[in-house]
Amino acid sequence: MRTRRPYAEPHLTGVCLGLLLLACFALTGQGLGASGAFASVASGVVGTVSPEAAAHSAYFLSYLQDGSPWTAWIVVEIIGVLIGATASAALAGRTRLTSVHAIRPSAGKLFAGVAGGTLMGIGAALARGCTSGLALSGGAVLSVGAWIFMAALFLAGFLAAPLVRRLWP
Structure with missing residues (x-):
């Protein structure tokens, strides 16, 4: 079992987050966020399971009209966050389940x-x-x-x- 390394230095992490945000704006024209991913995925599930219900809901239609909600920028971003968090935890030796x-x-x-x-x-x-x-x-x-x-x-x-x-x- 590997020894646990300390958490990242918060000031350096903040600078890196700012640079990541700048890169997101420059490369995609969009910023960072999270909650919209859940709404996009929920809309995709409803659109797949019950297209009639999705067609009669202005809320779901707002997410479904711009193409597939599964490939929306914010969904791809959250998948990247999950992958990055897992890689970070593994590199720091913090992947075991604990309470x-x-x-x-x-x-x-x-x-x-x-x-x-x-x-x-x-x-x-x-x-x-x-x-x-x-x-x-x-x-x-x-x-x-x-x-x-x-x-x-x-x-x-x-x-x-x-x-x-x-x-x-």
Whole structure:
């Protein structure tokens, strides 16, 4: 068994992420994000399983009208993220399955995690994008809305942290 190497240096990682974002804009004309991939895949599944249902839904049609949702840029990007994350974990010797011991399972923690994830998913759907897409891509093009959103996100995180802190040791 290989020894685990430390995580990547965060400042260098941030610079590399910025360069990757710049390359994405230059090569594809699109930024980075994640939530749209799930909507594209869901539309592809519905379009394959029930073409009639997809044809009567403006939501699914919006993803199906531009060609195959399986080859949309954001789906290809997420596949690359999965491959890159797996390669990174393997190179760092961090591929074994483990449980997180810092968080002891309880109904309250499970509820808080599911509720938080659900609210984030609903928020991403309502905003028509996820935090990463808005913060990275929107922030990079100096979108005022993206910067206001990020300020509000950090403020909400700081305000909510004391309320949920008791759930985690």
